[in-house]
Amino acid sequence: MQQTRKIVVVLKGYPRLSETFIAQELLGLERAGFELVLVALRRPTDTKRHPVHDEIRAPVHYLPEYLHEEPMRLARAVLACLPKQGFWRGLAAMLGDFRRDRSRNRIRRFGQAAVLAAEWPQGAGWLHAHFIHTPASVAAYASLISGTPWTCSAHAKDIWTSPDWELAGKLASTRWTVTCTQTGFDHLRILANGKSPVHLSYHGLDLARFAPFSGERLPKDGSASDQPVTILSVGRAVEKKGFDILLRALSLLPADLNWRFEHIGDGGELKKLQALATELGIAGKLSWRGALDQKEVLSRYREADIFALPCRITADGDRDGLPNVLVEASSQRLVCISTNISGIPELLIDGENGFVVPPEDPQAFAAALETAIRNPSLRVRLGDAAEHRVRTEFDHHASIRQLKDLFEAEWQATP
Incomplete structure (x- = not known):
């Protein structure tokens, strides 16, 4: 029984600065008594790490990111798996998927699954995937090859950019799936069609790392040039974060308001955003801080007056779920302005504990920004209410307890 408490966790990449919610969950499961082995499809590209990554004890193994880069490793894995009946079941499943989506990625995921099955960590008795797109593909094929049951954590982009037929197939083969927003839960539950359980489990926040902010922010109202x-804003410079909308909103603010903007994060659209800021005539008021670790980000939350994140749904369906940075900022009594997509309204209620506006609307976002800038007492009231909600409803220990119970129930039912 002790051996089955070792879980292989399949991740897209590890470690990643943008996925603190996954790191804190991994650490929470370790502290709950589970032994983890992390298996990543990609090596890290971030130059920094969060402190939580150094506290996780689990070993990390990397599968071949591209099969042609490690042909001998792949060949050894396939030869080791050929005698297993599960290999042929997995191959049949992959070919069925390939017929519906003729992508080389299908073959790559099967090859990675074969390597995982052939190099299976000793004593591991469970397989869990974070994200229901590519990591879940590897997990599903590896489960068929090895005969090991698997479960899944689904999040945001992975749900909304995957075709329904693929999601339904994966949901039917998992023992259970958890997801982190009500909108994602409703969508997956319909696709599961009663064939396997789907659970709603908010990530929450490790409140020990985000202790209450005991300081006082100055009652600045934008009228003084020296204050x-x-x-x-914190987030990767990618389309779904809506930073172009934010820049346009900032450019619409009245000339008599004194403000400055700081962005934390890297991403492929940084140069385009910086060029847009220059075009809009606001570049002199902006600071681009790049990627920072969690302690540095916490310090910035406490120094800021307003947090802004105009999330959107992109043309391919990509979107955030409930961005962890909104929960983090709220924990520091920092008033947040965001949009009414996905799980954001599950945290922020307009006029009650933050500002919530429609996506793709620079004018509406600018109006919310102006109201927040000119009314420091309103910022305090909304920020206090946001912190109260986070500390009463978004403690990550609740999510860890839920996951622990789900794993324990499966193992207790196993002969």
Whole structure:
């Protein structure tokens, strides 16, 4: 029985600065008594790490990111798996998927699954995937090859950019799936069609790392040039974050308001955003801080006056679920302005504990920004309410207890 408490966790990449919610969950499961082995499809590209990554004891193994880069490793894995009946079941499943989506990625995921099955960590008795797109593909094929049951954590992009037929197939083969927003839960539950359980489990926040902010922010209202209101945003510079909308909103603010904007994060659209800021005539008020670790980000939350994140749904369906940075900022009594997509309204209620506006609307976002800038007492009231909600409803220990119970129930039912 002790051996089955070792879980192989399949991740897209590890470690990643943008996925603190996964790291804190891994650490929470270790502290709950589970032994983990992390298996990543990609090696890290971030130059920094969060402190939580150094606290996780689990070993990390990397599968071949591209099969042609490690042909001998792949060949050894396939030869080792050929005698297993599960290999042929997995191959049949992959070919069925390939007929519906003729992508080389299908073959790559099967090859990675064969390597995982052939190099299976000794004593591991369970397989869990974070993200229901590519990591879950590897997990599903590896489960068929090895005969090991698997489960899944689904999040945001992975749900909304995957075709329904593929999601339904994976849901039917898992023992259970958890997801982190009500909208994602409703969508997956319909696709599961009663064939396997789907559970709603908010990530929450490790409140020990985000202790209450005991300081006081100055009651700045944008009227003094030597005391500009600081607007902060944290996130990768990618389309779904809506940073172009935020820049356009900032450019619409009245000329008499004094403000400055700070962005934390890297991403492929940084140069385009910086060029847009220059085009809009606001580049002099902006600071681009790049990627920072969790302690540095916490310090910035406490120094800022407003947090802004105008999330959107992209043309291919990509979107955030409930961005962890909104929960983090709220934990520091920092008033947040965001949009009414996905799980954001599950945290923020407009006028009650933050500002929530429609996506793709720079004018509406600018109006919310102006209201927040000119009303420091309103910022305090909404920020206090947001912190109260986070500390009463978004403690990550609840999610860890839920996952622990789900794993324990499966193992207790296993002969």
